[in-house]
Amino acid sequence: MYRILTIMMITVMVSACSQLDVVGTDSKRSFTAVLDALPGNIAADEMNAGWSLAAPDGAARFIWSADYSKSPLHDVMLEVDARPFLDAGLNPDKLPEDIAFYEGKLMVGTKLGNNQLKYSGAPTPLASYEQIVTLYRKTIGYHAALDHYGVSIGEGNLFEWAKDMSTNDKDIVFVLNPEPFINAGVNPNAVQGWTFAKVPVDINGKPVEVDKLLKPFNVR
DSSP states (O other): OHHHHHHHHHHHHHHHHHHHOHHHHHHHHHHHHHHHHOGGGEEEEGGGTEEEEEOTTSSEEEEEESOTTTOSSOSEEEEEESHHHHHTTOOGGGSOTTSEEETTEEEEEEOOOOOOOOOSSSOOHHHHHHHHHHHOGGGEEEETTTTEEEEEEETTEEEEEESOGGGOSOSEEEEEOOHHHHHTTOOGGGOTTOEEEEEEEEETTEEEEEEEEEEEEOOO
C-alpha cells in the first residue's frame, strides 16, 4: 500500500511540474510559429541526421538532430559562413578543437546524448524539437531582456527566437560566443553581417552583460 501511494505521489508531482514548466511548454508554441513563418528555410539535414533552419540570408543555419544515436558529431549546432570571419582576421589554425572549420563553414555545437529517439509517428522538425524539451530540458532557456526562448548550443553559443513575433523585431537570432574567435585573430567589430554587442543576461540570479556576436532577423 505504501509503495502504491508513493508511486501515486511521484506521478502527481511529475504531472504538476510538467504543467508548471511554462518555458518548456510555451517554447514549443513559439518554435512552431517560427517554423510556420519560414517554411522554405526548413530542410532535412541527412549529414547530421536531423533538420536545419536557414537564416533568410543563407549565411547561418541552426541544426537539430532527429536521432542522437545517428548524429555523427553534435545533436544541436550552428553552422555559419566562414568568409566574414576570415575577412575579419580569422586564423583557422588558432581555433579550439570544438569549433570545426570545413568547406568554407564554421560549426559550433554540443552532443546531448546517444538516445535513439522514439516518435509516435514520422519524425518532424517540431517533434524533434519537442524531444529536446522532454529529454534535455536544461538546454532550453528564456532570455528576458530580448523576450526570447532559446536552445543552448554550448560554450555560450545559442539559437534564439521571439516568444511573440508580432511584438519583437528580432524574430530569430544566431548567437556566438566571440571569445574563441577573438583569440583566433578576429576583429569582432569587422565581421560582416554580425553585430558585436554586450547582451544583458541573468547569471546566478544577477544581471550581467556579456559580449556576443549576433545575427538577428525579423521574418514577419
